[in-house]
Amino acid sequence: MKLKTGLQPGTLIYTGSKNEYETIELEEIIYNKENIYHKLNFYKNELNLNTNFEMNNWINISGIHNVELIKKIGQYFNIDSLILEDILSNNQRPKIEIRDNLIYIVLKLIIPIENKLFKYEQISLILLDNTLIIFQESKNSIFNTIKNRLLKDIGKLRKKGVSYLTYGILDRIIDDYFIILDSLNNRSDDLEETILLSADKQEFEKILALKKDIFKFKKSVTPLKEMIIILRSNEIKECFQENIDIFLEDLHDHINVILEGVESIFFKGNELIQLYHTTVSTGMNEVMKVLTMISTIFIPLSFLAGLYGMNFEVIPELKWEYGYFILLFIMFLTICVMGYFFKKKKWW
Incomplete structure (x- = not known):
């Protein structure tokens, strides 16, 4: 955010840490019920899009560190500078914004990596009449299953428009949240068992x-509460080109489960600290x-x-022949009596 301090709203500056010389991948999938075209290339200096406004268009951009590219996309699709600014600011909170000509959705893409760790990236979706544009910070395989279903004409994707495709993308992102939630729950359960056995630093x-x-x-997921309200509003339903109410309700249910799970695991984390101190x-x-x-x-x-x-x-007992052994016996008898007393009281 320091990079944007003092600048006027709508100033396009990438706030992430990507190297400006890293390649940017542009993937286009143009489809309808009968036909599909798939094109993959790397952005250099020219924006060569084969957008067909008679068909459905899915444009996936992997890499948002090139400000000139984002400007060209904005000019090509008439996207205002405030949305472009949000796309380049990789610390945006999840939200949905509705404009006259588009819907803008920003989420956190949470990618599981090795050793039970996760990588957080920002993902932005722009839904126009028959075009869905996705801006990802880096290339990953999260949407490969959806691409395969489109290319091989599996399921409903080819038969429906980009509104249904948008639902599929959002549903895929939310599905990974369940994986993260399960991983955190498992870590919490394992720690609870370990702490009950032994608690150390x-x-x-x-x-x-x-x-x-x-x-x-x-x-990352708490702002989804606000998204639920917007997803269920009539305003956003009017923006979609097809009736996907039942699918939005399904997405709404998934988000509610995630939010309830997050609250539960959050309290469980606090309980673990209390359990540690108690142990x-x-x-x-x-x-x-x-x-x-x-x-x-x-x-x-003593x-x-x-x-x-x-x-x-004068201590008479010191002159007894067996005084030493008598004293040892008395000491031993004292230990036994006290031990029996502690055992009877269940103190030991």
């Missing part, structure tokens, strides 16, 4: 790492109890040892 660090991931995930306190109490019992046992023994360690000249 390493487990506490894992709890903090989990809390950090939960908070980041919650921050540590319980362990410390056990240690203190053992030490207290040992100290209690040695109090009479008294006896101190009594016969005094420097009086």
